[in-house]
Amino acid sequence: MVTALNKKLLRDLWNIKGQLVAIIFVMATGIMAFVLSFGVVDSLELGRDVYYDRFQFGDVFANAKRVPQGVKKQIQQIEGVAQVETRVTFGTIIQVDGMDEPATGRLISIPDNRDPLLNNLYLMKGRMLRPDEENGVLAGEAFVKAHGFDLGDRVTMIINGHKRELSIVGVVLSPEYVYSLAPGAMFPDDKRFGVFWMSLRALEAAVNMDGAFNDVSLRLSRDANVEDVKSELDRILKPYGGLISFDRAEQMSNWFVQNELTQLRTMGYFAPTIFLAVAAFLINVVMTRQVATQRVQIGMLKAVGYRDMEIAMHFLKMVMVIVVVGSVIGLVGGIWLGSGLLNMYAQYFHFPYMSYSYSYDVMILAVGFCALAATGGTWIAMRQAATLPPAEAMREEAPTEFKRTILERLNIDQFFSFLSRIILRQLERRPIRAFLSALGVGFALSILVFAFFMEDSMDYMMDVQYDVSQREDLMLSFVEPRHIKALEEIRLMPGVMNVEPIRSVPVELRHQYLSKRTSIMGIMPDPDLHRVLDQNLQQVAITKGGFILSKKLAEILNVKVGDVVIADVLEERRPVLELPVTAIYEEFMGLGAIMDIERLNAYLNEGPVVSGAAVMVDPNYNGPLYKNIKEIPSIIGMANMSRMREIFEELMDQNMLQMMAVYIIFAGLIAFGVIYNTARIAFSERSRELASLRVLGLTRFEVAYILFGELAAVVFVAIPLGIYIGYGMVAGMVASLDTELFRMPLVINSDTYGFAVIIVLVSALFSFYLVWRQVDNIDLVAAQKGVE
């Protein structure tokens, strides 16, 4: 049997169904966003860990010129080394039909009679190599996909000066190339860089590496000291042209993966946490009010002998309905959308396995938080009603003491109509309530600002990076440093309008106990193309002997202008330089260190050489220019800036903006939910009063004017409040989204504010409309009888 109290519960719920739907909806959205983004990031991290583990991703890596096989034994004996795999790797130029620009590639050996011990391959399609197979290669999936290759297709490569035709027998994924980054590239460009695996014996023969290797990967034992192993490995490899070894954190692909996950995680924390908080806030407010409107009924229930606990349960059941329905929708929706989003990321991260991981702790947290907020609001309001002696609770709230408003005291009230004065008094009588309503709407606005901000920031970053700072069209790099005269050759090519020398050298920078691996880029003191900017987009002068660091790098090394940084050059003779920092500059991507090229060459004792060139091109000549460039064997890489921009934008699109698009929808819906609720509450609290005014002879419009005037005032306060909060949220996120890969500039376009405000206003108008229909239907008689 349904008790009378439970019937009351059901009918009360039915009576506020519009509001109920809005609250459930806001709560579900908060939970959904929370579960969605945490679920996706957790799944990605799990996918990565499983991948690395099953395919024996190395712990430490090193490259050298040519190391005799015998040295492998020495490496095995380093304390803490569990497994050693040696390989031959070689850079190559790939000729792809129908593509003007040259593509570069990396060839990596795999043992002929056994599986690799480390960095194993996941076969997606086709087969593995047969022992000693000479004309077959395994191709990395990214390149294959970018070009639409298939099994059996042939690729032409220049290996060590010889043209070879190799046929793709298998398509693979490697934990080392989750992102295939060409040496020195900022972003993966799958069309122009590919990774291939070849039989060890075939590759040895092709590049004259019999009995030797040039690449080592190590797996360490649990208790190994990574730094000790690295320095011991460096010592052993040094005589063989070894470059400084690096660990997973510095491994390019993993570094990139790590940065991406950090970004996702930060965003996954931010927006959903805010959504959830807004939802919780709203539920709290609504429940508090809902209970407050039932004060008299609570008094009556107490008077006739209902226990406090029974009354508490009655309202908690109401909360339960909201929490349970909201949670179920939120969780199911979050998991559903999360696995969808994960599938999208799966294509992008190139992990072989990825399954949605149910993060129960996250779900419990989200639901618990909402339940707590809802129960808390109910509880407080209920305590207030229940601690009153029942006789007191049942008295209708005493006619509120209307004081003269500030406006009246200031004698400026004559400028307001009678109705407007009612509105003002109402607001002044309940300032906290009015403020809370404004805060709720403000929150809705702020999450919109927050959601739109991403795109603004990205656009700004792109514009500065590629239009103001790096004005070159192409960045060429040579196989090895060449005399500066080589630039003259480039200058004479068709369409070339300007050329600037670049000398890039890999270094490890040290300051105090801090160190960071990056490269120093030598440029002309007063460049036109590759420019360095400060915060205000003004060019930073590179004085003779100047050495300037990007802000992030300076931060990592804890350096300020005037400090001396030690640079271990990781090339050739490996000099150690002591460089005083002359300036610090602003950069959104990467970890730049820049120096006057002449000074750099002097330090390196190399004479006037360049390792690359920044080139400005007349776009009409792209085709013939590329053809020319392809014929210069010494050019190993060519970065096309507009292409880079495209890639970066794609990257952002797939990554952040997708999630942001979801957030924008959520934010819009929450905004509407908050505003609709505010309107509904205002209406239900005052319906009796409004009905009385109607009885006294006010028209519908006049009554609506009082109600909406109050709401309009709330929205009016909410707009600046929301903009302010939104800015704060954005600043908070920018601060926490500060990774080595990139930093977001704190730029919010006026469009963004405009859009956010428009969405709020439209939501407000629509809510007004929905409530207006209720005003229209006020039952004058029933209202007088005290029916809510």
Next chain:
Amino acid sequence: MMTDGTVFKTEEITKQYGMGDTLVHALRGVSLEIPKGELVVLLGPSGSGKSTFLNIIGGLDQPTSGDVHFKGEALAAMSDRELTYFRREHVGFVFQSYNLVPSLTALENVELITDIGVNPMPAKEAMRAVGLTDRLNHFPSQLSGGEQQRVAIARAIAKRPEVLLCDEPTGALDSETGILVLEALQNVNRTYGTTTIIITHNAAIADVADRVIYFADGRVSKVVKNEKPKDIHEIGW
């Protein structure tokens, strides 16, 4: 007339509201005995403390000083929980403003009480006792004031309370309707022997009571025992 005991006995109860400047002495020492089964009417000007007195003996409010005994038990010694059970089991209230739950039908409003009663009568029987069997499924907003008040009475008697406390039950009603309500109350008093205390402004009602207690300025000014209470239909308004 069943006067075989005392239901309520109060000793010097006082009640003050507020403090300092706004201190109000609602009751200034009220000592009374109310015998079982009587129909008692409280009369007195507005603000004389009648409602305060009724609320205190009904366990809705605490006196500032003094004692209330319900069948020998001191209400002051009861915990909040015990007071709740006291109200639940022994006291029926009828309020001037009806205080029905707007989202429940007339019958359901009564069931609200029978759901938690110890030995309640069927809700329909209570509705019959107030003559509203044809309004069972109406919501309060669909009932007239008198009908609503009769539902409130049905709600109050459904638990078979020992006492029925009514604070100006006819205050908001016209005289004809008021008579219907009073008739229902007298009926209950006679049929079930429920001790009934009614606050009213209407001196005419005094004639139907076994006992009339006059309040003035927080004190009892006079108690009149009516040897021959009239029937409700015999009095004029």
